[in-house]
Amino acid sequence: MDLKLSQCFIAVDDHDKALAFYRDVLGLEVRNDVGFEGMRWVTVGSPLQPDVEIVLEPPAASPDASPADRQAMAELLAKGILRGVIFSTADCDALFARVEASGADVLQEPMDQPYGVRDCAFRDPAGNLLRFTQRRGD
Numbered sequence: 001m002d003l004k005l006s007q008c009f010i011a012v013d014d015h016d017k018a019l020a021f022y023r024d025v026l027g028l029e030v031r032n033d034v035g036f037e038g039m040r041w042v043t044v045g046s047p048l049q050p051d052v053e054i055v056l057e058p059p060a061a062s063p064d065a066s067p068a069d070r071q072a073m074a075e076l077l078a079k080g081i082l083r084g085v086i087f088s089t090a091d092c093d094a095l096f097a098r099v100e101a102s103g104a105d106v107l108q109e110p111m112d113q114p115y116g117v118r119d120c121a122f123r124d125p126a127g128n129l130l131r132f133t134q135r136r137g138d
Contacts, residue, residue: 005052007043008085010128011059011077015040017125018056025102026087028054037063054085077126084128092134096120099132112136 012018015033022028022044031053032043042056059073059082076082089095092110099122100106107121107129119133 007053007055009055009057009061010084010124010126011061011073011082012056012124012126012128013059013074013077014125015042015056018042019044021102021104021125022054022056025099025104039063077128080123080127080129082128084124084130086131086133089132089134092118092120092132095132 010018019030019042023030027046028044029047030042031045032041034041039058039061041058041061043053044056045053059077060070065073073082096110099120104125105123105127107123108119110118110120112118116136117133118136119131121129121131124130
């Protein structure tokens, strides 16, 4: 079976702030920016992985979501409870310095983990958890 990850989704409450972080701070390229039924989706990705995309979407992006569902998702996003993603990097410490200098909310400074990686963690402008890992020995 030929199966690969194509897209993952991250809820954001302000696409312009998200773009400033994912494009300008992390260096991801913008691949698509579309509006549909009053909503906006922005697709970004690493130049090193042209076949994997991250879709920055509004909370409760379904046009069928009720106003109560949209409110609940917005509240969960504001609390930082929605899941983010884990990125890999060749230099965790350099990436940490760059992201910290941007003013992003630091959750964990770089540290060696017992499961073989050095990692750090931040929240993006919407409050999503983002971890950055480097395999030890890389």
